[in-house]
Amino acid sequence: MTPQDQVVDIDALETEFQERIDAEKKIEPKDWMPEAYRRTLIRQISQHAHSEVVGQLPEGNWITRAPSLRRKAILLAKVQDEAGHGLYLYSAAETLGSSREQMVDDLHAGKAKYSSIFNYPTLSWADIPAIGWLVDGAAIVNQVALCRTSYGPYSRAMIRVCKEESFHARQGFEGMLALARGNEAQKKMCQDAINRYWWPALMMFGPSDADSPNSAQSMKWKIKRFSNDELRQKFVDQTVPQIEYLGMEVPDADCKWNEERGHYDIGEMPWEEFFAVIKGHGPCNHERLQARQKAHDEGNWVREAALAYQKKQADKKQSVA
Amino acid sequence: MVDQYLPLWEVFVRSKRGMDHKHCGSVHAADAEQALQYARDVYTRRSEGNSIWVVEAKHIVASQPDDQEAFFEPADDKVYRHATFYDVPADVKHM
Ligand SMILES: [Fe+2]
Ligand SMILES: [Fe+2]
Numbered sequence: 001m002t003p004q005d006q007v008v009d010i011d012a013l014e015t016e017f018q019e020r021i022d023a024e025k026k027i028e029p030k031d032w033m034p035e036a037y038r039r040t041l042i043r044q045i046s047q048h049a050h051s052e053v054v055g056q057l058p059e060g061n062w063i064t065r066a067p068s069l070r071r072k073a074i075l076l077a078k079v080q081d082e083a084g085h086g087l088y089l090y091s092a093a094e095t096l097g098s099s100r101e102q103m104v105d106d107l108h109a110g111k112a113k114y115s116s117i118f119n120y121p122t123l124s125w126a127d128i129p130a131i132g133w134l135v136d137g138a139a140i141v142n143q144v145a146l147c148r149t150s151y152g153p154y155s156r157a158m159i160r161v162c163k164e165e166s167f168h169a170r171q172g173f174e175g176m177l178a179l180a181r182g183n184e185a186q187k188k189m190c191q192d193a194i195n196r197y198w199w200p201a202l203m204m205f206g207p208s209d210a211d212s213p214n215s216a217q218s219m220k221w222k223i224k225r226f227s228n229d230e231l232r233q234k235f236v237d238q239t240v241p242q243i244e245y246l247g248m249e250v251p252d253a254d255c256k257w258n259e260e261r262g263h264y265d266i267g268e269m270p271w272e273e274f275f276a277v278i279k280g281h282g283p284c285n286h287e288r289l290q291a292r293q294k295a296h297d298e299g300n301w302v303r304e305a306a307l308a309y310q311k312k313q314a315d316k317k318q319s320v321a
Numbered sequence: 322m323v324d325q326y327l328p329l330w331e332v333f334v335r336s337k338r339g340m341d342h343k344h345c346g347s348v349h350a351a352d353a354e355q356a357l358q359y360a361r362d363v364y365t366r367r368s369e370g371n372s373i374w375v376v377e378a379k380h381i382v383a384s385q386p387d388d389q390e391a392f393f394e395p396a397d398d399k400v401y402r403h404a405t406f407y408d409v410p411a412d413v414k415h416m
Binding site for chain 1: 352363
């Protein structure tokens with residue numbers, strides 16, 4: 001084949017690839033795919049995996065101090081689920097030829113991103129149900145949309161995740177309801193958690209469509225199926241009535257029902273803060289990465305011992321045989 | 322300190338008796354026993370299975386999508402392998 005033929009070949013492959021996507025056929029690991037599609041997915045799936053893993057930290061902070069045994073057992077199960085979600089997603093990213101080592105190293109080196117929501121601290125118990133309800137609630141809207149993403153292993157991981165997530169949101173709302181029906185101090189805690197988590201939760205959907213440079217290509221490849229603003233709107237529309245049900249206030253004076261649009265309008269989002277947190281200037285960025293690095297380092301002797309044991313067992317088998 | 326990483330194992334779970342084992346993902350583990358325990362913790366937290374297979378990923382042999390057409394072609398022109406190929410009058414019962 002001459003280099004010329006190769007160029008033609010790639011064009012043909014790309015056309016065939018796009019046709020497959022347009023026909024709603026999934027892309028599977030060994031299929032030919034454009035390098036940029038592979039790179040985009042590795043970035044997105046590994047960021048998603050890191051978010052699940054780092055997301056354990058703010059909630060883990062309250063496991064020992066949960067107000068009852070019931071809440072403690074629930075929180076423990078939820079945090080375990082998040083570890084599981086991280087593993088489903090790493091597993092999906094690995095089918096694209098990315099190694100776990102590389103992904104974990106990139107996270108620890110500060111080269112990989114994760115959802116900036118997890119760089120906010122959990123200051124009171126109310127933050128725990130608020131996270132389950134608002135943060136997992138926003139994540140669910142995003143993840144339900146991703147169940148139909150074009151890459152097979154990512155789509156399957158999302159379906160598995162979504163099955164588990166509704167427990168997370170419901171236990172959160174139930175916890176908020178307990179506070180909202182409680183005494184004055186509990187009501188205050190409840191409102192305070194909403195005040196601090198409302199905007200960060202809305203910003204989980206990413207920048208506005210106009211400022212989201214990679215969105216168009218991701219939509220064409222059907223990695224993404226809805227725009228950031230569409231998903232954010234969906235979340236606002238479903239959550240505002242829930243805040244009202246709790247008897248709490250939406251911390252946004254401009255948030256009101258727009259009869260004409262059939263949606264809630266919202267005020268200006270604090271994007272400056274969002275970009276500062278993304279760039280690493282959030283309240284807990286440093287602490288989160290340090291905790292991950294520490295957990296990894298302190299687990300090293302366990303992996304080392306497990307490998308040594310495996311080798312010893314294998315050698316034993318060999319000498320018998 | 323040399324950073325240690327564990328090899329990759331593919332995981333297959335049978336959801337209940339009478340069903341096939343189905344691929345559901347992968348885990349990293351030092352040996353088969355640890356792979357089974359990790360697979361249980363990661364993939365069956367809500368009783369999703371009653372049997373698990375793990376196999377080290379490097380031992381899996383897969384067909385290649387590149388020569389998929391040639392590979393599966395022998396079946397394409399044998400329509401007579403399907404029941405719908407045969408004309409049976411409508412008034413013949415139990416066919
Ligand atoms: Fe999750
Ligand atoms: Fe969750």
